[in-house]
Amino acid sequence: VFYVVTSNFSTLVEQTFMQLILTFEPMRCLLILLFILPMACVECDAQKAWSADSTTFEISTVATNLSIPWDLVNGPDGRLWFTEKQGWIKAVDPVSKKVDTIHLIPNVFVSTIENSGLHSMCFHPSWPDTMAVFCHYSFDSLASKLVRFDYDVQRDTFINSSDIFASIPGARSHNGSRLVVADDSTIYLALGDAYLFQVAQDLASLNGKILRFNPDGSCPKDNPFKSSYAYSLGHRNPQGLTLGRGGKLYNSEHGTSANDEVNLIQKGGNCGWPNVSGQCDLPIEMGFCDTVDVVEPLVTWSPTSAPSGLAFYDHQAIPEWRNCLLQAFLKDKSLCVMKLNEQGDSILQEQRYFTNLFYRIRDVEVASDGSVFVCSSNREVKKPKSHENDDKIYHIKAHQNAGKTQSVNTKVNGDQLQVTFSVPDQQATITLLTFFGGIVFEKEISTSTEKIELYWQGSEWDQYFLSIKLADGRHLIRQLHWQ
Ligand SMILES: [Ca+2]
Ligand SMILES: [Ca+2]
Numbered sequence: 001v002f003y004v005v006t007s008n009f010s011t012l013v014e015q016t017f018m019q020l021i022l023t024f025e026p027m028r029c030l031l032i033l034l035f036i037l038p039m040a041c042v043e044c045d046a047q048k049a050w051s052a053d054s055t056t057f058e059i060s061t062v063a064t065n066l067s068i069p070w071d072l073v074n075g076p077d078g079r080l081w082f083t084e085k086q087g088w089i090k091a092v093d094p095v096s097k098k099v100d101t102i103h104l105i106p107n108v109f110v111s112t113i114e115n116s117g118l119h120s121m122c123f124h125p126s127w128p129d130t131m132a133v134f135c136h137y138s139f140d141s142l143a144s145k146l147v148r149f150d151y152d153v154q155r156d157t158f159i160n161s162s163d164i165f166a167s168i169p170g171a172r173s174h175n176g177s178r179l180v181v182a183d184d185s186t187i188y189l190a191l192g193d194a195y196l197f198q199v200a201q202d203l204a205s206l207n208g209k210i211l212r213f214n215p216d217g218s219c220p221k222d223n224p225f226k227s228s229y230a231y232s233l234g235h236r237n238p239q240g241l242t243l244g245r246g247g248k249l250y251n252s253e254h255g256t257s258a259n260d261e262v263n264l265i266q267k268g269g270n271c272g273w274p275n276v277s278g279q280c281d282l283p284i285e286m287g288f289c290d291t292v293d294v295v296e297p298l299v300t301w302s303p304t305s306a307p308s309g310l311a312f313y314d315h316q317a318i319p320e321w322r323n324c325l326l327q328a329f330l331k332d333k334s335l336c337v338m339k340l341n342e343q344g345d346s347i348l349q350e351q352r353y354f355t356n357l358f359y360r361i362r363d364v365e366v367a368s369d370g371s372v373f374v375c376s377s378n379r380e381v382k383k384p385k386s387h388e389n390d391d392k393i394y395h396i397k398a399h400q401n402a403g404k405t406q407s408v409n410t411k412v413n414g415d416q417l418q419v420t421f422s423v424p425d426q427q428a429t430i431t432l433l434t435f436f437g438g439i440v441f442e443k444e445i446s447t448s449t450e451k452i453e454l455y456w457q458g459s460e461w462d463q464y465f466l467s468i469k470l471a472d473g474r475h476l477i478r479q480l481h482w483q
Pocket of ligand 1 (some may be wrong): 273
């Protein structure tokens with residue numbers, strides 16, 4: 001549509017211009033030169049086209065039939081540890097795909113609707129000297145807690161537990177949470193407002209805050225507010241928390257029906273909730289914004305996309321994602337990749353990946369080799385047929401050309417897509433999918449080498465990815481962007 005409109009407009013401008021030149025009306029020609037030509041040139045500058053990532057992603061499933069995995073954490077033992085909402089703590093070996101059950105927390109409260117249960121976990125900063133894990137979970141419809149569990153490496157299970165925060169006001173949702181260990185061995189915990197809204201501005205309350213505490217549960221002396229665990233206040237329901245370059249702390253949180261936020265957290269900063277939602281931009285917010293120096297979000301999403309887990313990516317394995325925040329979306333069923341500027345204090349660009357492929361995504365974790373794990377969160381909703389064995393944990397890697405399998409070459413020129421696909425020894429199904437998961441093109445490939453040329457009218461409102469399912473079970477994805 002964009003092409004048709006702009007090219008028609010351009011033709012119209014040219015025709016009109018030529019007509020006027022030919023009719024020799026100097027004044028009208030002058031008007032054209034002053035107004036219409038600059039408009040035509042704006043269009044020249046804004047030439048956009050489809051481009052393809054240089055990375056082909058290879059996606060594999062490492063765990064199936066899970067029940068709402070909530071937090072994915074790289075284990076110090078090479079396994080990927082994760083929590084499940086019902087109270088399970090498990091670990092999976094991403095190579096053998098063996099899932100080990102480590103512990104079931106007995107007193108977890110799980111609401112059938114909304115969002116309570118076992119949420120976040122992190123490892124003790126002094127591991128392996130101190131083998132312990134911190135977990136945050138609901139133990140009542142109106143309360144959550146943060147508990148330290150000691151880990152027995154021989155038996156691969158938890159042995160003792162001790163409360164760090166024994167009773168935090170909670171609710172059937174709006175509990176948060178996410179745990180992150182900082183380089184200085186303190187721990188951050190992002191907590192929701194438990195629907196008590198105004199407590200997010202009350203330093204005496206733990207809710208609606210990003211807390212900072214020592215592993216023994218004490219309050220760090222250099223916290224911004226005297227004798228307070230609060231590191232940042234004014235948060236609604238944060239479920240994303242991650243460290244970027246230079247220890248910068250980013251969070252993401254759910255908005256009401258609008259204004260999901262990603263924030264660069266400031267020590268002692270106030271992110272505004274419930275007085276401010278998103279930017280300071282409404283008359284009703286101005287009184288608060290005039291008296292408090294509100295930390296405004298780096299980005300907002302309206303209507304909401306439902307952001308959950310957040311991770312920082314800075315590895316060369318996927319060059320497109322260097323210095324990016326990776327945001328798991330539940331409602332928007334995609335992974336949002338946000339390019340940061342060099343200072344890490346603004347977002348230059350965002351692209352959505354894998355839309356509808358995993359369906360709702362609850363968390364994202366970056367492994368030390370630059371591969372990425374995501375988990376689905378589909379048992380909370382009516383699962384689509386294609387997701388019957390959910391929930392799952394997926395492993396996303398940059399595809400390496402190994403053995404006989406050749407690369408997938410994608411060339412995009414304007415609205416012409418050309419795919420060269422060479423797999424000598426196996427069949428494959430190649431599909432072009434739209435942003436909403438609709439199939440534009442599907443073809444079975446069986447010959448040794450095949451070149452496919454596909455022409456399609458790309459719309460700038462859409463996003464596309466190529467899905468190549470190899471007969472050996474590997475799934476390759478190449479993302480296309482309108483830029
Ligand atoms: Ca805010
Ligand atoms: Ca606002």
